[in-house]
Amino acid sequence: MLIDVHTHFMRGEHWGCEWHDHWQPVYGGPWPRITPEDYDDAMRGVDVAVVFGIRATAAGVATPHEEVARFCAATRTRTVGFMALDPTDPDVLDQMAEGVRLGLAGIKLYPVLALFDAADPRHDPFFAAATAHRLPLLWHVGTTPSPVGDLRLSLPLVIDEVARRHPDLVQIMAHIGHPWQRETLAVLRKNRKVFADVSASWSRPFDGYHALVRAQEWGVVDKLLFGSDFPLWRPDDAIRGLFELSRIRAGTLPHVRTETVEQILEQDTLALLGLSV
Numbered sequence: 629m630l631i632d633v634h635t636h637f638m639r640g641e642h643w644g645c646e647w648h649d650h651w652q653p654v655y656g657g658p659w660p661r662i663t664p665e666d667y668d669d670a671m672r673g674v675d676v677a678v679v680f681g682i683r684a685t686a687a688g689v690a691t692p693h694e695e696v697a698r699f700c701a702a703t704r705t706r707t708v709g710f711m712a713l714d715p716t717d718p719d720v721l722d723q724m725a726e727g728v729r730l731g732l733a734g735i736k737l738y739p740v741l742a743l744f745d746a747a748d749p750r751h752d753p754f755f756a757a758a759t760a761h762r763l764p765l766l767w768h769v770g771t772t773p774s775p776v777g778d779l780r781l782s783l784p785l786v787i788d789e790v791a792r793r794h795p796d797l798v799q800i801m802a803h804i805g806h807p808w809q810r811e812t813l814a815v816l817r818k819n820r821k822v823f824a825d826v827s828a829s830w831s832r833p834f835d836g837y838h839a840l841v842r843a844q845e846w847g848v849v850d851k852l853l854f855g856s857d858f859p860l861w862r863p864d865d866a867i868r869g870l871f872e873l874s875r876i877r878a879g880t881l882p883h884v885r886t887e888t889v890e891q892i893l894e895q896d897t898l899a900l901l902g903l904s905v
Contacts, residue, residue, distance in 0.1 A: 634855025644688030680710035684741035740782035809839035827855030830869030
């Protein structure tokens with residue numbers, strides 16, 4: 629069963645000025661407007677996909693829960709909707725309760741743009757509530773093209789601090805924490821309920837190669853989950869890119885084993901995250 633744990637539903641209007649001002653110069657063009665039919669076409673071959681937007685109040689970015697739920701209901705693809713939350717919002721626990729009421733089964737967090745320090749104990753009630761509702765967290769971990777982002781808040785060791793205080797909270801670190809993949813793998817190794825998705829890791833092959841070789845060496849391939857980062861890339865693009873990493877050879881250095889890519893693609897992601905469809 630192929631599970632894509634990293635797909636976006638957003639409209640241009642959800643971005644405020646953030647996409648046009650800070651992302652479009654890097655990625656080019658407007659944020660694509662994806663219909664349920666477009667999504668189903670891209671997800672051919674995917675058995676289940678996780679769908680989410682972004683909320684970062686400081687940056688003016690907000691994807692409404694209701695729109696994610698409606699989008700998931702309109703696709704033929706089996707989907708699991710996640711709510712997008714920002715712990716700095718004073719009503720964030722009410723927003724979480726509303727997401728649960730709508731059937732959203734996890735939470736997407738974006739601290740680099742939301743500008744919150746996850747290691748700050750003032751956010752412990754938020755993490756405790758997510759644990760009580762059995763809502764896995766999917767963190768954007770790593771870099772951003774936005775000048776307003778604060779990279780200090782996006783370091784993998786921040787997630788380690790959350791995991792130490794909330795060991796029963798299931799967490800996913802997106803993009804293997806690029807460009808801090810080595811630190812991400814160290815966090816995975818010590819925290820039983822922390823995972824990482826491999827979305828976009830293949831798009832920078834030198835970094836992706838090192839990340840997967842290190843995952844093999846540190847024995848954490850079983851903590852890596854497949855994600856495409858759609859609509860930036862389609863799942864079939866991501867799969868091809870991962871297998872391309874397994875073809876890289878650098879003299880006598882270790883290489884990414886084909887079995888490693890196959891294991892990532894065949895991972896029992898729903899069971900690991902406690903999700904159902």
